[in-house]
Amino acid sequence: MAKAYDHLFKLLLIGDSGVGKTCLIIRFAEDNFNSTYISTIGIDFKIRTVDIEGKKIKLQVWDTAGQERFKTITTAYYRGAMGIILVYDITDEKSFENIQNWMKSIKENASTGVERLLLGNKCDMEAKRKVQREQADKLAREHGIRFFETSAKSSMNVDEAFSSLARDILLKSGGRKSGNNNKPPSSDLKTSDKNSNKCSLG
Numbered sequence: 001m002a003k004a005y006d007h008l009f010k011l012l013l014i015g016d017s018g019v020g021k022t023c024l025i026i027r028f029a030e031d032n033f034n035s036t037y038i039s040t041i042g043i044d045f046k047i048r049t050v051d052i053e054g055k056k057i058k059l060q061v062w063d064t065a066g067q068e069r070f071k072t073i074t075t076a077y078y079r080g081a082m083g084i085i086l087v088y089d090i091t092d093e094k095s096f097e098n099i100q101n102w103m104k105s106i107k108e109n110a111s112t113g114v115e116r117l118l119l120g121n122k123c124d125m126e127a128k129r130k131v132q133r134e135q136a137d138k139l140a141r142e143h144g145i146r147f148f149e150t151s152a153k154s155s156m157n158v159d160e161a162f163s164s165l166a167r168d169i170l171l172k173s174g175g176r177k178s179g180n181n182n183k184p185p186s187s188d189l190k191t192s193d194k195n196s197n198k199c200s201l202g
C-alpha cells in the first residue's frame with residue numbers, strides 16, 4: 001500500500017509558560033482556539049499533513065511544558081526534533097528576554113543543524129504590546145533565523161509559520177550545496193515582514 005506521506009518531520013515548540021505554545025499547535029492541527037489556560041504537563045504531540053512543493057509532509061508537532069520543573073523531561077525531546085519553534089508573547093517582555101535562554105538550551109540539547117524559527121505570539125493584543133517587532137526582527141537576524149508574529153486566537157500567520165519551517169527542513173533534507181543554509185534569503189525575509197505587518201495592523 002502506498003504511504004500516505006512523503007516525509008515525516010518532527011517539530012518541537014519551546015518557550016516560557018503561557019506564551020501560547022499549546023494554542024498554536026491546536027490552531028495549526030485542529031483549527032480551533034480555547035481561551036481557558038491549562039498548563040501543559042510534560043509533553044504532548046499533534047499531527048497534521050501539509051502539501052509543500054508537491055510533497056506530502058506529515059508534521060508531528062511536539063508541545064513542551066514551559067514550566068522550569070519539567071525541563072529534564074522536555075529537553076530529552078530536543079534531540080529528535082528536526083525543527084524547533086521558539087515562542088514568546090508580544091505582551092510579555094520577560095518571555096522575549098528568555099528567548100536567549102531557550103536558544104542556549106537548543107545549543108546544549110538539540111542536534112546540530114536543527115532548523116529554528118522565532119514566533120512572537122498573541123499579536124491580536126496590540127494594545128498590550130510590550131515587545132516591538134523590530135527588537136525580535138533584530139534578534140532573529142542575529143541568529144540567522146526566520147521570524148513571524150502570530151496569533152493562535154485569530155490564526156494570523158500560524159499556517160505560514162509552520163509551513164515555512166517545514167519548507168526549510170525539506171530544502172535542507174533535499175541536500176543543498178552550501179552548508180550555510182540557516183540564513184533566510186532576503187526575499188523570504190520580506191515575506192515575513194509583510195506578514196508581521198499585517199498582524200500588527202490586524
Ligand SMILES: Nc1nc2c(ncn2[C@@H]2O[C@H](COP(=O)(O)OP(=O)(O)OP(=O)(O)O)[C@@H](O)[C@H]2O)c(=O)[nH]1
Pocket residue numbers: 015016017018019020021022023024034035036037038039040041064065066067121122123124125150151152153154
Ligand atoms: N489573545 C490571545 N491569547 C492567547 C493566544 N495564544 C494563547 N493565548 C492564551 O494564553 C494562555 C496560555 O496559552 P497556552 O497555549 O496554554 O500556553 P503554553 O505556552 O502552552 O503554556 P505552558 O503549557 O504552561 O507552557 C491561554 O489562556 C490562551 O487562551 C493568542 O494568540 N492570543
